[in-house]
Amino acid sequence: MPEKISLLIVDDEASVRDSLENWFREDGYAVRCVENAKTALQLLEEENFDIIITDIKMPGMDGLEMLKRVKSLMPEAIVIVMTAFATVDTAVQALKDGAFDYVTKPFDPDDLSHLIRNASRQITLKAENIRLREQVINLENVEDIIGDSDPMRDLLKEVQRVAQSNATVILTGESGTGKELIARAIHANSSRRFFPMISVHCGALSESLLESELFGHEKGAFTGAVYNRKGRFEMADSGTIFLDEIATISPKMQIELLRVLETKSFMRVGGNKLITSDFRVICATNRDLKQMVDAGTFREDLYYRLNVVNIRIPALRERTSDIPLLVNYFIQKFCTSMSKSPVTIEKAALERLQEYDFPGNVRELENMIERAIVIGNGKEIKVRDLPLSKSSNMTTVESLDELEKKHIVFMLDKYEWNISRTARALGIDRVTLYNKMRRYDIEKPE
Amino acid sequence: MNLIRLISLGYFDRQLLENVAEDVSACFTLKTETIVHFHDLEPYYDSNRRQYDANRLLAYIEAEFRQEHQKTIGLVSVDLFIPILTYIFGQAYLNGYAAIASFYRLQNELYGLKQNNLLLKDRLVKEINHELGHCFGLIHCYDPLCVMRSSTYVEDIDQKSKYFCTKCQSHL
Ligand SMILES: [Zn+2]
Ligand SMILES: [Zn+2]
Numbered sequence: 333m334p335e336k337i338s339l340l341i342v343d344d345e346a347s348v349r350d351s352l353e354n355w356f357r358e359d360g361y362a363v364r365c366v367e368n369a370k371t372a373l374q375l376l377e378e379e380n381f382d383i384i385i386t387d388i389k390m391p392g393m394d395g396l397e398m399l400k401r402v403k404s405l406m407p408e409a410i411v412i413v414m415t416a417f418a419t420v421d422t423a424v425q426a427l428k429d430g431a432f433d434y435v436t437k438p439f440d441p442d443d444l445s446h447l448i449r450n451a452s453r454q455i456t457l458k459a460e461n462i463r464l465r466e467q468v469i470n471l472e473n474v475e476d477i478i479g480d481s482d483p484m485r486d487l488l489k490e491v492q493r494v495a496q497s498n499a500t501v502i503l504t505g506e507s508g509t510g511k512e513l514i515a516r517a518i519h520a521n522s523s524r525r526f527f528p529m530i531s532v533h534c535g536a537l538s539e540s541l542l543e544s545e546l547f548g549h550e551k552g553a554f555t556g557a558v559y560n561r562k563g564r565f566e567m568a569d570s571g572t573i574f575l576d577e578i579a580t581i582s583p584k585m586q587i588e589l590l591r592v593l594e595t596k597s598f599m600r601v602g603g604n605k606l607i608t609s610d611f612r613v614i615c616a617t618n619r620d621l622k623q624m625v626d627a628g629t630f631r632e633d634l635y636y637r638l639n640v641v642n643i644r645i646p647a648l649r650e651r652t653s654d655i656p657l658l659v660n661y662f663i664q665k666f667c668t669s670m671s672k673s674p675v676t677i678e679k680a681a682l683e684r685l686q687e688y689d690f691p692g693n694v695r696e697l698e699n700m701i702e703r704a705i706v707i708g709n710g711k712e713i714k715v716r717d718l719p720l721s722k723s724s725n726m727t728t729v730e731s732l733d734e735l736e737k738k739h740i741v742f743m744l745d746k747y748e749w750n751i752s753r754t755a756r757a758l759g760i761d762r763v764t765l766y767n768k769m770r771r772y773d774i775e776k777p778e
Numbered sequence: 779m780n781l782i783r784l785i786s787l788g789y790f791d792r793q794l795l796e797n798v799a800e801d802v803s804a805c806f807t808l809k810t811e812t813i814v815h816f817h818d819l820e821p822y823y824d825s826n827r828r829q830y831d832a833n834r835l836l837a838y839i840e841a842e843f844r845q846e847h848q849k850t851i852g853l854v855s856v857d858l859f860i861p862i863l864t865y866i867f868g869q870a871y872l873n874g875y876a877a878i879a880s881f882y883r884l885q886n887e888l889y890g891l892k893q894n895n896l897l898l899k900d901r902l903v904k905e906i907n908h909e910l911g912h913c914f915g916l917i918h919c920y921d922p923l924c925v926m927r928s929s930t931y932v933e934d935i936d937q938k939s940k941y942f943c944t945k946c947q948s949h950l
Binding site for chain 2: 348351354358525557
């Protein structure tokens with residue numbers, strides 16, 4: 333964040349001032365409080381504040397009168413008016429006189445935070461527009477995306493390009509390639525970054541659960557629902573919604589989703605009020621959606637709606653030069669979180685990692701390093717700490733037959749080609765073992 | 779050496795207190811101490827709002843338990859409010875000694891969902907870590923997974939982790 337945004341709070345009640353001050357300080361704002369309009373106006377002559385929040389009913393000059401004076405002095409000022417008793421008249425008057433917004437006490441925590449973020453966004457975007465004209469932007473919040481290889485550079489360039497737009501993005505890539513990280517990077521570098529990015533893992537939810545998750549429900553919608561529950565689309569208002577594993581949603585949800593994407597509005601379950609929400613959609617899949625469209629399992633209209641920008645995330649085996657960087661990054665990360673002093677990795681182990689083809693991609697590497705730190709000697713990660721031993725030098729495409737053959741040879745080796753002992757260890761009789769050896773062409777080496 | 783004290787006020791499940799203390803201790807890599815404090819909450823009840831006054835409770839905790847090199851968080855099972863807000867999950871003195879958190883609105887049952895004790899514990903740990911983070915001087919963080927991200931409703935809490943991001947961690 334650039335410089336702190338400054339707030340001036342004007343209220344005659346000490347408890348209101350203190351509560352607001354505490355709340356906004358924790359939110360990272362610079363806060364000043366005064367107890368009446370006169371002091372506020374005096375202070376405003378000496379000092380600049382980005383946002384002014386004022387009560388209406390105060391002894392002496394009231395908030396509406398102060399609003400008018402502030403606006404005549406500083407037409408750009410953002411003034412938010414609060415009141416304990418809302419009347420339509422005062423609200424209309426306040427907005428006519430140039431108030432940024434009008435709120436009734438006590439507020440919903442969420443409304444307050446939304447209100448203030450809206451105001452801050454207006455301020456920072458204005459400042460940013462000026463800066464943007466002067467310099468090239470760099471990506472922020474991409475510290476967790478590790479890699480210096482050409483495919484990764486291209487990917488980050490792409491992220492930078494799409495972050496500026498509001499277009500729907502679909503991320504494709506094998507599982508474990510870090511699709512959510514890329515989605516976060518796009519969000520964090522867009523003008524929506526002051527609002528949340530909400531993730532939904534579509535594959536993990538049943539159809540009925542997904543509906544309530546996405547759209548929320550009204551209190552009393554069913555037994556026990558004492559409070560309203562916001563759905564993910566509502567939570568993502570002004571922000572981004574990330575729909576992971578989009579290929580897994582049912583035909584019914586595909587229609588619902590298409591409708592919401594087009595209208596940007598929906599109703600909570602058990603509700604009758606149409607809620608609108610301004611969200612950007614980023615979705616991800618490890619499947620070939622086009623193929624699913626051709627096979628009739630994914631709606632074509634939804635496909636075209638989502639597939640505006642398609643970003644492919646490279647598999648780890650396509651960027652093996654990044655493996656040393658990633659290994660170091662994960663060592664740092666896990667040693668810190670386990671409160672261990674940093675370990676190193678022996679050269680042979682690193683080489684073996686670069687030869688491996690990582691069907692589970694970065695996540696698999698991450699798990700391997702975590703495990704190696706747990707089981708290792710606490711100083712250096714060795715080849716034996718990695719689950720890459722010779723006998724299990726396997727890829728996921730290996731068939732069961734191939735595995736069985738390898739295992740039999742391994743066991744025969746272990747028991748020095750003694751058929752009885754090997755058969756016993758394998759839990760089969762000698763005849764079966766001979767048959768399998770014939771079938772797989774296994775012969776004792778000279 | 780810093781110490782974190784978790785104090786339950788009023789009715790509070792003992793096992794839950796112990797369980798969250800363990801998690802909080804791991805996240806901060808600091809020792810925690812749990813205290814069951816039989817303090818009557820009735821004087822903090824506001825019959826107009828049918829909620830408990832978090833400002834006054836927090837002031838009480840700070841007055842009663844303030845100690846150098848210690849951060850104290852009071853845990854309650856009742857619904858908390860402050861005058862300007864309809865409810866709060868918790869609050870803290872920024873850079874101070876005391877904080878307070880409630881698990882009342884963290885319970886799935888209140889939203890018509892199935893009771894889930896594991897989720898409840900997880901949410902409470904996040905809420906405690908967050909408020910204690912404020913006691914250690916941390917302000918809200920934009921990292922989506924960082925526990926210092928501001929969460930104003932319960933589904934929002936589920937989106938973040940119970941851990942501090944590297945940047946916040948380095949300020950602890
Ligand atoms: Zn906070
Ligand atoms: Zn943080």
